Amino acid sequence: MDVRRNTVLEAWMAEHGHSSNSFARELNSAVERLTGREGRYDGRAVRDWKSGRVRWPNARTREALKDVTGRPATALGFAPRGQAAAAAPQEEEPDVKRRTFVGGMAAAAAATAAPTVTATRRIGMGDVDRLNMRFAEVIASDHRHGGQLGIEHRAAALANEALNLQNAGSASQRVRSSLYGSAAAFRSSAMWAAIDGRRYDDARAHMREAQALAELSGDQAIKFRIWSHAGTMFRHMGRPADALAANDVARRLHVTRQDPLFASLGLSRQAAIHGAAQDRTGTRRAFDQAQDAMERADAACDRPVWLSAFYDQAELDSLALSAYLALGEYEVAEYHAHRCLASLRPYMARSRAIATTRLAHAQLGQGAADTATATAMTVPADTATHHARVAHMLQEFGAALRATAPLSPAAQTWSEHTATWRPTP
Template sequence: MKRRSFVSGVTATALAASAAPAHSAPQRIGMSDVERLQQRFAEVIASDHRHGGQLGIEQKAASLADSALRLQESGSATQRVRGYLYGCAAAFRSSAMWAAIDGRRFDDAMVHMREAQALAEMAGDPAIKFRIWSHAGTMYRHMGRPTQALSANNVARGLHITRRDPLFASLGLARQMAIHGVARDPTGTQRTHDEAQSAMDRASRGEYRPVWLNAFYDQAELDSLALSAHLSLGQYEKAEYHAYRCLAGLRPSMRRSKAITTTRLAHAQLEQGAVDAATDTAMSVPTDAATQHPRVALMLRDFGTRLTEIAPSSTSASTWTDYARTTWRTAK
């Protein structure tokens, strides 16, 4: 699959990006150009953690990937610098892919995935290869295809970087855990949770790692993935436990993650019969996330549907209906 992507996925963008004006003076491309792109990548990551799933983030990341490819054609560079530029382009494409996944635009995510895979092969960067294949596993999980999700995530987990760095191993295992949840495999879920936790505990805190990994993967994210897995399994008490652990450990910048976790907590409470508490939790999700983040908005609508099924005549159901009507009408 990766080789097929390499042959076909990058061709259109690479050709379009190569159209530099014939009269332009040659220039030397160096590490300072790479560093500027890496700074833009850090900005994309920060924007994703604040907002997530937005079409604007996807488009910006894709545009920056094309800019990195155009830079390849604008002058001379060492092979090392060219490798870094392909790595930057792959990183931007993987962020475009993630924004599309988060926004439930799965067809677009597939396109970005193929492009990102091809660029990562040209870069020869195992960290960005891991990110892309791990994202692919998450994409298939959200699409309800656990077999394909496991296969894609296994590609990420099979990379040498997971043997060299336990934090990469931990993330691969944590995402495997969430896939086992969708596959209704409680034994696999518990096993991979324990292995992910063990790997995280072994990880050195001072080691250099890519900005995208440092920006999000920690104990709170592991608990977030455990929350997702236990919700899928219908183990609502365990899900609630991990939700509270996640919320207690989330960094203030992780606004998107906080909204998702809070919404999942409301589902876990509702399924345990805590109707009033669940409604209060759901209504505490910030309005901008509730109305503008596609995944959060969908989960909250599902919450409202389930609330009316469980307690159709309750005060909480009435309160939620009024709240939802006002919130979504105001957002239009």
């Protein structure tokens, strides 16, 4: 058999930054979008196409190729049996030449791409990469400050910027899906900032936008983030039934079967919801399963920045702290608080303030008013006054302290301490 390399497919993959394995993953996602079942392609199958050993894939593969690349199989160097492979079908030659020319211009301009776009610009993965760098900045800002209106507005603006790129020029299906994924990621960060700031109406509006964008992207990881955030939002709102329903959507996504770390996060948040619902058995079982899944997770696995930047043993212990505090199991809550604080990453200032405040509640629940007050006083004043969730929990701490030990030195100390937070008239 005369075997000729499929140089057209190789060129397309090189232009769009695909290895055989990454291209196979894109095709698997496309098959899932088209059929509802995940595809089973791997790097070896793609190498067979590039080498020419497979000259005409089956119908489902051709549909998946078109979904990913925006081109029919014949424009990717494939040819039906009995026909010679061509660089592109003759009837499509002008369009293919135009795309090749525009793609070449985009490659040359990628390193110096300016915000202003022209009618001939081709949007590429370089544009997506630049958005992803800004997404990492939003994530870092959230971990330092959290809940701020400025973070919410910035993330929403970047979501719109990602959407504007859709209309700024031509792009492959892969790039368009990635842009929708970036927009969904930014919108989910705006949603989280609103949740963290207790602005729940705004959070629900961002959630609806994020869910629609995630569907357009087909990105399982960002779908998981949005629905998992929704579960947390409903938990904070005191609606555990809705919280469980939303979190279950996240946990049913196939990404949780592919990566145990996603499964662990879904289970640990489920446990926190069970705690809020006063389900002791469900809480313990879910945390045991979450811990087991975390221990099975491959630390070297490539994961989205939003997950790798925050979810670890410290976060699992933070969620356990929240759950057992809600159940009134204060000794267990304190145990998880100390574990969390001991292993929190240095840049997670918001998480440290939340865990410290919950530790104070756990200590107060055990009758240690002096110790609890000393713990609460270590929360930085800036966080205590500017982070809505922390401020709310500290207000609850003060109310509980006054209710349990109204005339104690600890109550007096706390009153004097919080007085310094109020602006001078």
